[in-house]
Amino acid sequence: MYHLIIRGDPDIRRDAVIEHDGEELVCFGINVQGGWHGPDEPQLWCTVGTEDEREAYDKREYVPHWLDVETVDAEELDVIKAKGELSV
Numbered sequence: 288m289y290h291l292i293i294r295g296d297p298d299i300r301r302d303a304v305i306e307h308d309g310e311e312l313v314c315f316g317i318n319v320q321g322g323w324h325g326p327d328e329p330q331l332w333c334t335v336g337t338e339d340e341r342e343a344y345d346k347r348e349y350v351p352h353w354l355d356v357e358t359v360d361a362e363e364l365d366v367i368k369a370k371g372e373l374s375v
Contacts, residue, residue: 288315288334288335288336288337288340288343288344288349288354289334289335289336289354289355289356289357290332290333290334290335290351290354290355290356290357291307291312291314291332291333291334291335291356291357291358291359292330292331292332292333292356292357292358292359293330293331293333293358293359293360293361293364294326294328294330294358294359294360294361295328295329295330295360295361295362296319296328296329296331296361297331297361297364297366298366298369299314299317299331299366299369299370300314300317300369300370300371301314301315301316301317301370301371302314302315302368302370302371302372303317303366303368303369303370303371304366304367304368305335305364305365305366305367306364306365306367307335307357307359307363307364307365310337311337311367312335312336312337313335313336313337313338313341314333314334314335315333315334315335315336315340315341315344316333316334316344317331317332317333317334318331318332318333319331319332320332334351334354
């Protein structure tokens with residue numbers, strides 16, 4: 288599990304499935320930055336990991352500040368599934 292900062296908006300939402308560096312990852316949580324005073328294009332700050340790590344994310348069995356951080360452009364990602372099921 289790590290933080291992935293995406294420059295630009297690939298039009299993904301929570302529970303999206305993306306491919307980065309040949310690995311299929313699930314976006315557990317997404318925060319949009321840069322809407323008001325940020326850079327020219329938005330940034331998505333995502334907590335990503337494999338499906339096996341979902342329980343650790345849901346139970347908060349990790350320290351967010353200790354996760355590794357990677358940065359990527361939106362064009363470099365392959366979006367497999369743009370968003371999860373809508374829960375109302």
